[in-house]
Amino acid sequence: MKSWYLINPPSTNSGGFEDESFNDYRYDAISDILGTELASDIVIYKSDLSEDTSVNVRAVVQNNTAATYLNAMQREFISTPGTFTSGDYVYFEGEYWLIVGRPGTNKVYEKVVTLLCQYKLKWQKDDGSVVERWANFTSASKYDKGEAGNYVLYLTTNNYTILMPQDKDSETIDGRRVFVDLSDEPRKVFRITRDDDVLLNYPQHGGIFTFIASKDEFDPHKDNPELGLCDYFEPFVPEITEDDPPVVTIDITCKGEKMVVAGGNPKTFTANFYSSDGQDVDERSMTWTVTCTPENEQYVHYEVIDIQKIRIQVDYDTSIIGTSIMLTAKCYNDSESIYVEIGGGI
Amino acid sequence: MAGGNEIIQYKNRIIKDILHNSDSTLSTDIVTAIDPEAVGEEDSLLYENVFPYLRIPDTVDEVKAFITMSVDMPRVSTKNYFFKDMVITINVLVHQDYMKMPPRYSATRCDYIASLINKVFNKNPNYGNRPLEYVSDVESIVLNKFFMRSLRFRCDEMNSTRC
Numbered sequence: 001m002k003s004w005y006l007i008n009p010p011s012t013n014s015g016g017f018e019d020e021s022f023n024d025y026r027y028d029a030i031s032d033i034l035g036t037e038l039a040s041d042i043v044i045y046k047s048d049l050s051e052d053t054s055v056n057v058r059a060v061v062q063n064n065t066a067a068t069y070l071n072a073m074q075r076e077f078i079s080t081p082g083t084f085t086s087g088d089y090v091y092f093e094g095e096y097w098l099i100v101g102r103p104g105t106n107k108v109y110e111k112v113v114t115l116l117c118q119y120k121l122k123w124q125k126d127d128g129s130v131v132e133r134w135a136n137f138t139s140a141s142k143y144d145k146g147e148a149g150n151y152v153l154y155l156t157t158n159n160y161t162i163l164m165p166q167d168k169d170s171e172t173i174d175g176r177r178v179f180v181d182l183s184d185e186p187r188k189v190f191r192i193t194r195d196d197d198v199l200l201n202y203p204q205h206g207g208i209f210t211f212i213a214s215k216d217e218f219d220p221h222k223d224n225p226e227l228g229l230c231d232y233f234e235p236f237v238p239e240i241t242e243d244d245p246p247v248v249t250i251d252i253t254c255k256g257e258k259m260v261v262a263g264g265n266p267k268t269f270t271a272n273f274y275s276s277d278g279q280d281v282d283e284r285s286m287t288w289t290v291t292c293t294p295e296n297e298q299y300v301h302y303e304v305i306d307i308q309k310i311r312i313q314v315d316y317d318t319s320i321i322g323t324s325i326m327l328t329a330k331c332y333n334d335s336e337s338i339y340v341e342i343g344g345g346i
Numbered sequence: 347m348a349g350g351n352e353i354i355q356y357k358n359r360i361i362k363d364i365l366h367n368s369d370s371t372l373s374t375d376i377v378t379a380i381d382p383e384a385v386g387e388e389d390s391l392l393y394e395n396v397f398p399y400l401r402i403p404d405t406v407d408e409v410k411a412f413i414t415m416s417v418d419m420p421r422v423s424t425k426n427y428f429f430k431d432m433v434i435t436i437n438v439l440v441h442q443d444y445m446k447m448p449p450r451y452s453a454t455r456c457d458y459i460a461s462l463i464n465k466v467f468n469k470n471p472n473y474g475n476r477p478l479e480y481v482s483d484v485e486s487i488v489l490n491k492f493f494m495r496s497l498r499f500r501c502d503e504m505n506s507t508r509c
Contacts, residue, residue: 152414152488153402153439187407217491219409219443259449322450344452 022107030080030109034058042077043091044084047133047165057083061092062111073116073136081110086206087165089134090114096134100163102202115163122228123176125169128235133170136163137180140212158215160190163200166207171197177216177223177230185225191216249274250329250336259341260325262299263316271308271329271336285331292325296342300325314342352503356417356434356473357398363466364396364413365389376462379447379455380411400437411455412439413463422505429502432474433481436463438495445493456485460495467499474501 033039039058046053062076075097077090084103089096090112101113117134124130140159148157160180164170174195181188194212201207224232251272260267271286288310290302299315310327314320321344328337365388367373377384380395396413397403414437423429440456447455460483469477481498488494 147405149405149489151401152437152494153412153492154405155489155491156405156407217407217409217441217443219441221409221444257449321452341449343449346452346454 026108027080030078033060034079040092045089045091045096047087047089047167047170049089049132049134059083059090073118075114075116076111077114078109078111081105081107083110084112086112086200086202087167087208088206089117089165098134098136098163098165098208099206100136100200100208102205119180119182121162121164121173121178121180123173123178124229124232124235125172128233130229131169131172133164133173137161155217156215158190160213162192162211162213164209164211166197166201166209170209171195173211177219178213179223179225179228179230180213186228187218187225189216189218189223189230190214248331248334250331250334252327252329252336252338257341258338259343260312260314261343261345262314262320264314264345266301266303266311266313267340268305268309268311269327269338269340271331273308273331287330289328289330290325291328293323296320296323296325312340352432353417353419356432357415359472360415360417360434360436360467361392361396361398363470363472364463365391367466372462372466376459376466379459379462380413400435402439406441409441409443411441411444411459413437413459414439419503423502428505429475430505432501432503434467434473434478434499434501436467436497436499438463438497439488439492440494442491442493454493456493456495460497463497467497470499473499474503476501 035058039060042057042059044055044057057079059077059079062078063071063074066072066074075092077084077092084099086099086102088099090099091097096117097114098117099112100115103110103112105111115136118137120132120134122130122132138161140161141157144157144159146157147154149155164173173192175192177189177191179186179188180190190213192211193214196210199210219230222232223230251274252269253272254267254269273286286307288302288304290300290310290312292300299317299320300312301314302310302312304310312325312327320342322342324339324341326337327340328335364376365373373388374385377388377391380391384391384395395410398415400414400416402412402414416435418433418435419430420433421431423431438456438459440454440459445454445456447453447458451458453461464480464483467478468480471477478499478501481500483495483497486494486496
């Protein structure tokens with residue numbers, strides 16, 4: 001004969017005070033429900049969807065049989081207090097739901113409001129790395145006819161309100177252009193034109209960024225539909241080969257384009273070092289070389305202002321515009337050269 | 347070119363002078379600045395980037411450069427009834443994201459294309475009774491996203507066919 005027993009025996013209350021009794025039994029109620037078929041398995045992810053920080057929990061799902069299509073994109077989740085943080089994702093029924101509301105508790109259970117994420121945004125940061133975030137979209141111009149123009153031309157129009165987790169990577173999307181397009185070869189481009197970081201900020205409980213995305217034009221010269229990235233650029237990757245490993249890989253950078261304006265301000269170029277074997281590089285072994293044609297030498301002036309920095313200035317002359325100079329940084333036996341174009345100011 | 351169909355003839359000649367100029371370098375430079383992939387297939391720009399009328403008919407959803415035009419006969423010549431004034435307007439439109447050109451040009455794309463258009467038509471003897479006169483060249487902004495340079499040229503034409 002199989003005997004059954006209580007897994008979590010109730011605590012013994014001998015004090016007789018009401019608050020003691022409440023504190024002793026309050027979590028039992030939600031724990032019992034979470035252990036039944038009324039609750040569901042969900043996974044809570046941080047904004048980067050890392051499996052390392054994901055948590056499997058049990059939660060009761062409310063509003064799962066909504067009566068309107070807009071309500072059908074909203075769910076409430078109930079679990080033990082301390083489970084949820086605003087800006088986290090809840091993975092439920094094969095979809096990601098963004099916790100948009102501030103988690104609230106009635107001292108027995110915690111409840112959050114979530115919205116369905118319909119689309120995963122993708123963009124490239126200044127350092128070339130790619131960020132992806134699931135986001136919730138609502139129309140910010142519901143009755144707009146989709147085009148605006150005058151007697152010369154018409155442009156497409158559309159605006160979305162986008163909700164995304166509040167984190168350091170998400171805030172880098174402000175001002176960028178992104179594809180919002182489900183087709184295999186996306187062409188619908190939007191520019192993030194408004195960034196609200198305080199509207200849904202919950203200082204102790206995470207938060208949400210609110211963005212406005214405005215319709216922009218597809219740029220075949222810069223946008224990469226295959227990668228799903230607008231304004232795509234090839235990220236810098238230090239070249240390391242197994243056969244002949246370089247001691248140092250050098251990257252020459254500058255603010256803006258690799259161009260110096262003839263007759264304009266001096267431009268500073270910086271050499272960054274990457275050691276292939278992780279060893280420290282003695283920057284004192286670095287040297288700069290500026291190479292240009294003999295005719296242009298009289299117009300090109302440079303000054304090494306720091307071991308890693310060189311400042312180049314070019315005098316104005318119509319003959320020098322459109323030409324280029326070669327800038328080389330050498331460290332130990334390795335060197336890196338770039339061509340610096342000389343522009344005319346526009 | 348007198349005879350009542352000058353406007354049609356003028357527009358045909360304008361298109362030819364832009365896309366198939368006798369100075370082929372000039373046409374190549376214009377086409378390259380509008381769409382480098384169209385070099386060698388200049389006619390593909392017609393009704394895609396170059397329009398023989400003033401308004402771009404389709405809603406623009408791509409970063410592009412355009413040329414639109416009109417040919418007008420605003421009045422019979424005030425000097426001589428046997429002549430009429432002809433005004434050619436050529437608009438160069440460039441999306442703001444396409445304005446910047448490689449440093450070697452040292453010019454915005456809109457200004458550069460407009461300067462080539464000016465080379466093609468300024469003092470061009472193939473229109474009217476005397477070489478085309480460069481009247482105005484005005485920059486403006488369209489829908490906050492396109493820069494436009496509007497060039498005007500003037501000539502006079504016979505008011506009717508010669509007997």
